Amino acid sequence: MLRYAVVGAGAVGCFYGIRLAAAGADVQFLVRRDADAVRASGLTLTSPEGDLHLAAPRVASGWSALEPCDVLLVATKATANREVLGELAVHADRLLGPDGAVLLVQNGIGCEPAYARAVGGREVLGGLAFLCAQRRGPGVVAHLDYGALTIAAHAPGEVAAGVTARMRAIAGDLATGGTPALLDDDLVRARWRKLMWNVPFNPLSVILDASTAELMGDPATVALVARTMAEVAAVAAAEGRALPGTIVDDLLAATARMAPYDTSMKLDADAGRPLEVDVMLAEPLRRAARAGVAMPTVAALHDQLAFLDRRIATRGAPGSRSHG
Amino acid sequence: MLRYAVVGAGAVGCFYGIRLAAAGADVQFLVRRDADAVRASGLTLTSPEGDLHLAAPRVASGWSALEPCDVLLVATKATANREVLGELAVHADRLLGPDGAVLLVQNGIGCEPAYARAVGGREVLGGLAFLCAQRRGPGVVAHLDYGALTIAAHAPGEVAAGVTARMRAIAGDLATGGTPALLDDDLVRARWRKLMWNVPFNPLSVILDASTAELMGDPATVALVARTMAEVAAVAAAEGRALPGTIVDDLLAATARMAPYDTSMKLDADAGRPLEVDVMLAEPLRRAARAGVAMPTVAALHDQLAFLDRRIATRGAPGSRSHG
Numbered sequence: 001m002l003r004y005a006v007v008g009a010g011a012v013g014c015f016y017g018i019r020l021a022a023a024g025a026d027v028q029f030l031v032r033r034d035a036d037a038v039r040a041s042g043l044t045l046t047s048p049e050g051d052l053h054l055a056a057p058r059v060a061s062g063w064s065a066l067e068p069c070d071v072l073l074v075a076t077k078a079t080a081n082r083e084v085l086g087e088l089a090v091h092a093d094r095l096l097g098p099d100g101a102v103l104l105v106q107n108g109i110g111c112e113p114a115y116a117r118a119v120g121g122r123e124v125l126g127g128l129a130f131l132c133a134q135r136r137g138p139g140v141v142a143h144l145d146y147g148a149l150t151i152a153a154h155a156p157g158e159v160a161a162g163v164t165a166r167m168r169a170i171a172g173d174l175a176t177g178g179t180p181a182l183l184d185d186d187l188v189r190a191r192w193r194k195l196m197w198n199v200p201f202n203p204l205s206v207i208l209d210a211s212t213a214e215l216m217g218d219p220a221t222v223a224l225v226a227r228t229m230a231e232v233a234a235v236a237a238a239e240g241r242a243l244p245g246t247i248v249d250d251l252l253a254a255t256a257r258m259a260p261y262d263t264s265m266k267l268d269a270d271a272g273r274p275l276e277v278d279v280m281l282a283e284p285l286r287r288a289a290r291a292g293v294a295m296p297t298v299a300a301l302h303d304q305l306a307f308l309d310r311r312i313a314t315r316g317a318p319g320s321r322s323h324g
Numbered sequence: 325m326l327r328y329a330v331v332g333a334g335a336v337g338c339f340y341g342i343r344l345a346a347a348g349a350d351v352q353f354l355v356r357r358d359a360d361a362v363r364a365s366g367l368t369l370t371s372p373e374g375d376l377h378l379a380a381p382r383v384a385s386g387w388s389a390l391e392p393c394d395v396l397l398v399a400t401k402a403t404a405n406r407e408v409l410g411e412l413a414v415h416a417d418r419l420l421g422p423d424g425a426v427l428l429v430q431n432g433i434g435c436e437p438a439y440a441r442a443v444g445g446r447e448v449l450g451g452l453a454f455l456c457a458q459r460r461g462p463g464v465v466a467h468l469d470y471g472a473l474t475i476a477a478h479a480p481g482e483v484a485a486g487v488t489a490r491m492r493a494i495a496g497d498l499a500t501g502g503t504p505a506l507l508d509d510d511l512v513r514a515r516w517r518k519l520m521w522n523v524p525f526n527p528l529s530v531i532l533d534a535s536t537a538e539l540m541g542d543p544a545t546v547a548l549v550a551r552t553m554a555e556v557a558a559v560a561a562a563e564g565r566a567l568p569g570t571i572v573d574d575l576l577a578a579t580a581r582m583a584p585y586d587t588s589m590k591l592d593a594d595a596g597r598p599l600e601v602d603v604m605l606a607e608p609l610r611r612a613a614r615a616g617v618a619m620p621t622v623a624a625l626h627d628q629l630a631f632l633d634r635r636i637a638t639r640g641a642p643g644s645r646s647h648g
Contacts (some may be wrong), residue, residue, distance in 0.1 A: 204628075207531060207532070207628065208531070208628060208631055208632065210631070214631075214635075215631075218630070218631045218634055220626070220628075220630035220631050220634075221627060221628070221631045223627055224623075224624055224627035224628065227620070227623070227624075294620075296551070296618075296620035296621055296624075297620055297621075297623070299548075299551070299621070300548055300551075300620075300621050300624040300625070302544070303545060303547055303548035304528075304532060304544075304545070304548065306542070307532055307534070307539075307542045307544050307545045308532065310542060310544075311538075
């Protein structure tokens with residue numbers, strides 16, 4: 001199995017890292033705030049698919065304490081990318097051999113090129129987590145639902161890069177740990193496909209303080225979600241990534257079947273964390289402008305969310321949230 | 325002076341009604357919930373321009389108790405129009421002579437035709453209140469700022485109807501009471517002009533739980549407001565009501581100079597009252613569709629507000645409102 005280092009040991013990073021470690025992989029966890037607690041109590045993943053506990057995980061409390069690995073699994077929020085890229089510029093050559101790779105498990109689109117620059121010629125993979133998981137305390141993560149990881153490779157010029165040997169190796173390790181991995185030959189198409197869901201539901205869940213079930217329960221918000229999705233699909237098509245014609249209906253139907261669910265951005269807002277406005281909304285809008293495609297609904301969501309993001313930065317976490 | 329009956333004795337109806345009565349006009353107030361309190365304690369208007377108290381106002385606690393008048397001043401929320409129109413169908417001929425008129429002091433656009441049908445051939449005027457006032461208790465209204473009433477006449481086919489003798493008479497009565505009245509020869513243009521401000525600021529104040537000052541304090545929401553205004557102006561122009569080319573900049577500049585202000589829709593939302601979604605957003609969207617003009621930003625605000633309006637109807641007034 002490959003050797004992994006997980007940067008960003010939140011719910012997403014811990015889920016995949018604990019699953020890999022429990023399957024026998026060598027996994028380091030970069031843990032800052034909770035390092036002492038994790039060293040004392042280990043890492044715990046509760047899951048309907050089976051709980052896991054790592055009594056003595058490999059914990060690094062800073063980048064300097066990380067040791068060489070094959071795959072640097074970056075699962076921070078995109079809002080932390082500047083910080084991670086700065087550390088990578090210093091530590092990449094020490095941590096990664098020529099065949100080392102970065103696996104960027106994040107929302108949004110357009111971050112892989114900066115990671116490719118930061119790690120020189122090494123392979124950069126994008127990871128798209130279809131996962132409901134929440135941090136419940138220091139070193140404790142609850143897996144609620146789903147869990148598959150789509151993996152695709154970045155290539156210069158954002159061309160489709162096909163399926164690499166490294167992708168297959170990671171997928172094999174994940175599968176050994178019981179986690180399905182889907183290999184996609186086109187990273188940008190995979191990111192657009194995930195944005196189809198994220199661009200409407202993440203902002204609206206914050207702006208309207210609503211679960212996915214509430215948004216799907218009102219015809220007005222369903223219509224708004226559908227128009228938002230159509231705008232995203234139009235820009236994806238303009239970038240040569242036409243998605244299936246039934247995708248809007250398919251995503252709405254799938255969401256209607258989901259259990260009520262707070263999006264990752266809603267969890268961020270409720271906790272007073274920065275919102276992923278840039279990679280999830282601003283970057284799609286920049287791509288729309290370059291392609292000459294209008295995204296007025298996405299622009300409205302962007303502006304509302306940018307306002308709320310700055311208010312969170314000013315006020316901190318909201319207290320009681322009863323919205324009317 | 326003319327004889328008035330005020331239907332909808334909230335902040336707006338009481339402000340104009342008390343000002344008229346204090347100036348010597350015969351004014352009846354249709355007061356339901358607070359009838360006993362108003363009979364006992366009168367009507368009070370506090371104002372930086374001078375407090376007024378009517379110790380013994382003419383109070384009717386139901387439509388049947390109203391007596392004939394010259395002007396029925398309807399100042400209910402537009403959400404009550406179905407109820408008011410139903411009462412008018414029964415009581416118009418008893419309350420209004422052939423020269424009687426309705427003055428509809430409401431937000432939105434497109435309600436005068438239904439009032440014209442309800443009162444037969446009688447004159448229907450639209451009133452546009454530029455007024456900050458709040459109900460503070462039974463029979464007590466606080467005037468905070470502004471107060472001018474723009475009056476314009478409805479005509480079949482929504483053509484510009486010019487300035488009528490009745491409009492001049494009402495303006496004279498208002499002026500006698502210290503309230504400026506502006507006569508506009510084109511009701512539909514006047515309504516579009518007011519919608520230029522209301523369509524962005526009323527919904528956004530509710531959706532983002534923000535004062536006008538907060539909305540003007542963030543570049544993202546200023547940009548969103550400006551795009552919303554531009555969509556409204558385009559539909560107004562398509563209806564033959566082109567507004568001045570500088571109106572967006574002028575309105576933004578004027579709003580930036582205003583004291584922080586909760587919109588009427590924000591007050592409605594905070595109190596758990598129905599929101600004026602239909603006359604302020606749905607009707608402009610219907611007109612846009614008829615004119616073949618796109619209003620994607622307004623459509624997004626409409627759908628978000630429709631969702632919140634139904635949630636208010638389900639949950640009632642929100643409690644603590646701390647939005648993140």
